Structures are given as structure tokens and as C-alpha cells.
Amino acid sequence: MAIPQMDPGAGYRALKTDIDAAVARVLASGWYILGKEVAAFEVEYAAACGLGHAVAVANGTDALILALKALDLRPGDRVATVAHTAVATVAAIELAGLEAVLVDIEPETCNLDPAAFERCLEAVPGIKAVIPVHLYGQACDLQPILESARRRGVKVIEDCAQAQGVTLDGTPLGSFGDIACFSFYPTKNLGAFGDGGAVTTADPVLAERLKSLREYGWHDRYVSAIAGMNSRLDELQAAILRVRLPHLAAENARRGEIAAAYDQGLAGLPLELPRRRAGATHAWHQYVVRSKNRDALQAALKARGIGSNIHYPVPVHLQPAYAGRLILGPGGLPVTERVAKEVLSLPMYPQLADAQVAEVIAAIRAALA
Numbered sequence: 612m613a614i615p616q617m618d619p620g621a622g623y624r625a626l627k628t629d630i631d632a633a634v635a636r637v638l639a640s641g642w643y644i645l646g647k648e649v650a651a652f653e654v655e656y657a658a659a660c661g662l663g664h665a666v667a668v669a670n671g672t673d674a675l676i677l678a679l680k681a682l683d684l685r686p687g688d689r690v691a692t693v694a695h696t697a698v699a700t701v702a703a704i705e706l707a708g709l710e711a712v713l714v715d716i717e718p719e720t721c722n723l724d725p726a727a728f729e730r731c732l733e734a735v736p737g738i739k740a741v742i743p744v745h746l747y748g749q750a751c752d753l754q755p756i757l758e759s760a761r762r763r764g765v766k767v768i769e770d771c772a773q774a775q776g777v778t779l780d781g782t783p784l785g786s787f788g789d790i791a792c793f794s795f796y797p798t799k800n801l802g803a804f805g806d807g808g809a810v811t812t813a814d815p816v817l818a819e820r821l822k823s824l825r826e827y828g829w830h831d832r833y834v835s836a837i838a839g840m841n842s843r844l845d846e847l848q849a850a851i852l853r854v855r856l857p858h859l860a861a862e863n864a865r866r867g868e869i870a871a872a873y874d875q876g877l878a879g880l881p882l883e884l885p886r887r888r889a890g891a892t893h894a895w896h897q898y899v900v901r902s903k904n905r906d907a908l909q910a911a912l913k914a915r916g917i918g919s920n921i922h923y924p925v926p927v928h929l930q931p932a933y934a935g936r937l938i939l940g941p942g943g944l945p946v947t948e949r950v951a952k953e954v955l956s957l958p959m960y961p962q963l964a965d966a967q968v969a970e971v972i973a974a975i976r977a978a979l980a
Contacts (some may be wrong), residue, residue: 613915615947619802623970646846648847651849655856656811660785662791664818669841676680678791678792680707690739692723696770715943720751722745723751729930733967740795741760745770746773747898749774752888756786781892791812800866876969877976883902883953912974913915918958960975
């Protein structure tokens with residue numbers, strides 16, 4: 612594509628000298644797993660998130676699994692979340708030995724609907740936790756979700772994989788629930804050049820439990836005090852993330868400029884443009900429009916060398932691996948199923964040039980003329 616939908620390589624090229632130096636430093640050190648780079652990154656990332664503790668892990672899916680295990684949920688307990696998300700959210704619930712309950716979303720933001728969540732809590736017994744996914748870089752409507760959860764002793768695990776650097780009412784996401792999970796997959800706003808993830812918490816006891824769980828349940832090396840797993844961020848990725856972290860705010864700001872240009876350039880077209888939640892910043896991990904002629908629009912863009920993507924084309928409960936066996940909230944998931952047929956993610960990454968943004972806008976206007 613002349614204009615790709617995402618370009619992780621552009622992030623490398625923008626910081627090539629510093630990233631190359633960080634990689635060389637690690638290779639020369641002779642220490643490649645859970646060393647000084649990981650320890651330093653954990654401190655720096657916790658500070659960036661406004662929390663006391665960050666525990667670096669192998670990927671975002673493991674972050675969710677470890678968060679669920681750290682909260683002492685029992686096999687068979689139920690966890691509410693959404694079907695309009697990366698399948699990792701639901702996969703992690705099942706990999707932790709738990710049962711997913713799927714809740715419908717708000718049509719305006721594509722995030723978990725607090726009213727649907729409340730109805731689900733009333734109708735479905737055994738829900739012990741909820742994972743609100745801050746999708747596309749947009750904060751969930753957390754206050755009513757938290758109120759519903761706390762009345763019933765339900766744990767809240769924020770899925771912040773797409774919302775690094777976002778605040779709600781001035782407070783960083785990840786600070787509201789019991790625990791929060793992040794992904795550093797290469798296309799994320801803060802991306803590594805391989806897999807990576809983190810779990811954040813304000814609770815020092817929970818942080819120590821997470822550190823044990825990520826390495827076989829060890830407190831003393833080679834002796835498992837609890838049943839854990841192997842999920843360790845490597846030193847190379849930690850060093851790269853340390854280079855990229857100080858640039859996150861500026862890169863998110865650039866994403867915001869691109870989003871504003873799209874807003875202006877696409878106004879008045881038969882498209883539903885993304886909404887912004889009042890009181891929240893937006894990371895613009897994706898700029899997602901909705902069109903009833905989505906597939907034709909995507910084909911028209913492709914013909915002009917412009918990439919796009921669909922996040923996500925098939926809701927989790929309709930995918931072959933999960934169809935017919937997941938619990939749905941009362942009334943089913945009609946908004947989720949409608950949205951999945953309409954969403955289209957336009958090119959969005961910080962190094963996207965103004966001229967490229969203008970070309971995307973012109974192509975869409977021509978396709979919808």
C-alpha cells in the first residue's frame with residue numbers, strides 16, 4: 612500500500628539511532644531476561660501510568676491471564692466483558708480457567724454499555740469480575756461500571772491495550788479498577804518490536820504476587836510457592852520501550868491532530884465519525900468510521916493504494932471457536948453484531964504526513980460522491 616493503515620517500521624525509523632543504541636547495550640550486557648532494563652522500564656512505566664507498580668510480562672494476553680490469576684478467581688467463576696474486541700480478551704478468560712459472559716456495547720463509542728452490564732449482573736449469577744476494554748483509545752464510561760461492580764464485590768480489570776496515555780476526568784486509565792493490563796504489540800501506541808505486555812496496580816502485595824506468577828510461582832529460584840507460568844518481558848524489548856516511552860505523549864498528540872483533520876475533512880459525508888467521551892482524552896489508537904457500505908468503501912480505498920482494516924470483523928461469540936457456547940447478556944448483542952458490519956479503521960500512526968491524510972480524505976470523498 613502507498614499509504615498503509617499502520618506502519619510500525621515508521622516508529623523505528625523515527626528513533627533509529629536511540630533504538631539501535633539501546634539494542635546494542637543489551638546485547639553487550641550478556642543479560643537478556645528480567646534484568647536491569649526490565650526493572651527500569653517497570654519503574655518508568657508505573658510512573659507514567661500514575662501507579663505504584665508495573666509488572667512486565669510477555670504479551671498483552673498473558674497480562675490478562677495473570678491479572679485474573681492474581682485476583683484469586685476460582686475455576687468456573689464468570690467474567691463479564693465484550694464481544695467487540697480482540698479475541699485475546701475472551702481467550703485470556705478461558706485460559707485462566709474462567710467462563711466469559713458477553714455484554715453489549717454503546718453504539719456511540721463501541722465500548723461496554725454500563726446499562727447492559729447492570730442488566731447482566733442482575734440476570735446472570737456467578738459474575739466475579741469484569742473486563743472493560745478501552746477500545747480504539749477511547750475510555751469506557753467507567754464510573755457506572757465501577758458502581759455496579761462494587762455493589763456486588765465484582766473485581767474490575769481494565770483492558771488498556773489500546774488506550775496508553777489516556778485520562779478520564781484527569782486520572783490515567785488503569786487507575787480506576789483493581790488492576791490493569793497493557794499490550795506492547797508493535798502496532799500499539801507504545802509498541803515494542805516483538806511481543807510485550809504489562810500489568811499495573813497500586814497494591815504492592817498484588818504486584819509481588821504478579822511477579823511470582825509470571826515466573827513459575829517462584830519466590831526462591833527453582834522452587835514454586837504457587838502455581839505460576841512463564842511470561843517474562845525480555846531485556847531487548849524493555850530497552851526499546853524505554854526509548855519510546857518518553858515520546859508517547861507527543862505521538863498521541865500527533866494522532867489527535869490526524870483525527871481532527873479526518874473530522875474536518877470527512878464532515879457531511881454518509882459516514883458515522885468517531886465520538887469523544889466528555890471528560891476523557893483519546894489516544895486515537897484507531898480512527899474508526901462506520902458505513903453501511905463498508906466493504907465497497909474499503910475496496911475503493913484499496914484500489915487507490917490506501918490501507919484500511921476492520922477492528923473487528925466477527926464478534927467473538929460468532930467465531931467458530933466460540934459460537935454457541937458463550938453466555939450472552941439479556942437481550943443478546945444486537946449493537947455488537949450491527950457495528951461489526953460497519954466499522955472501518957482508516958490509516959492512523961504518528962508518522963503519517965499531512966499530505967497522506969489529505970489523500971485519504973480525498974479518496975473517501977471521491978468514493979462516497
